Amino acid sequence: MDIKGTVTVKILSAKLTQGSSDPIAFVNFGKKSKRSKTQDEDTKNPVWNETLEFEKTENDESVLMFWVLDEGFKDLPLGYAGLSVYPVIFSNLNEKYHLPLFNGNNIVGELIFHVCFKRK
Numbered sequence: 001m002d003i004k005g006t007v008t009v010k011i012l013s014a015k016l017t018q019g020s021s022d023p024i025a026f027v028n029f030g031k032k033s034k035r036s037k038t039q040d041e042d043t044k045n046p047v048w049n050e051t052l053e054f055e056k057t058e059n060d061e062s063v064l065m066f067w068v069l070d071e072g073f074k075d076l077p078l079g080y081a082g083l084s085v086y087p088v089i090f091s092n093l094n095e096k097y098h099l100p101l102f103n104g105n106n107i108v109g110e111l112i113f114h115v116c117f118k119r120k
Helices: 086-091
Strands: 005-016 023-029 032-035 047-056 063-070 076-084 095-103 106-119
Touching: 005 023, 005 063, 005 076, 005 095, 023 047, 032 047, 063 095, 063 106, 076 086, 076 106, 086 106
Parallel strands: none
Antiparallel strands: 005 047, 005 106, 023 032, 023 063, 063 076, 076 095, 095 106
């Protein structure tokens, strides 16, 4: 699909069911990756409120992948989630999402974020 523009992700927070950690949020879009700042406090409920932007070209993947990692334990994965960008592109809205975080087949928390798309 030949759609170009900017995908803006505002990572708000997470609620983790596992033990507390020094979490960071890592977002992957195609071959591009960005990460949040580390929450230096030992917490199960990190708050980031960080905005990350990705340029979408016609050859990019269509899925945003989110990882919550524990930086205190050499980026140990705490949970992951994924979201197709196509509903975001075609809805033209700035939606707030609450996605379950998985670790294997287990739900280990929730990631809360906004996503929007601006065409070029």
